[in-house]
Amino acid sequence: MEDSDYIKFRGKCKEMSEALVAANPELTLVRGHYVCFSWGYQPHWWVKDKEGNVIDPTSKQFPSKGQGEYIEFNGTVDCSNCGKNVKEEDADFASNYSFCSDSCHMRFVGL
Secondary structure (H helix, E strand, O other): OHHHHHHHHOOOHHHHHHHHHHHOOOOEEEEEEEEEOOOEEEEEEEEEOOOOOEEOOOHHHOOOOOOOEEEEOOOEEEOOOOOOEEEHHHOEEEOOEEEOOHHHHHHHOOO
């Protein structure tokens, strides 16, 4: 049963959450991380109702089935070189790495 839930829901968080919002515009789409007691910190999407309650259409993909912690993305990332916290829109990205400046990016790769 767990394997089928994983296959059914994994990688469909944003798509299924957007469908809920399209069906009920009073819901809010949320981007962030889900902290599963087995898998740890996972990038994730879900929705909230007006009272702030989490509604997660894909929670069954996780071993913790939605009983973990939901952490909303605050719009900032940490520089992979110096650790400075910057707004996502101001950061430079290379693969899974974020940088606060071109100079930090260059230092990170040894240039």
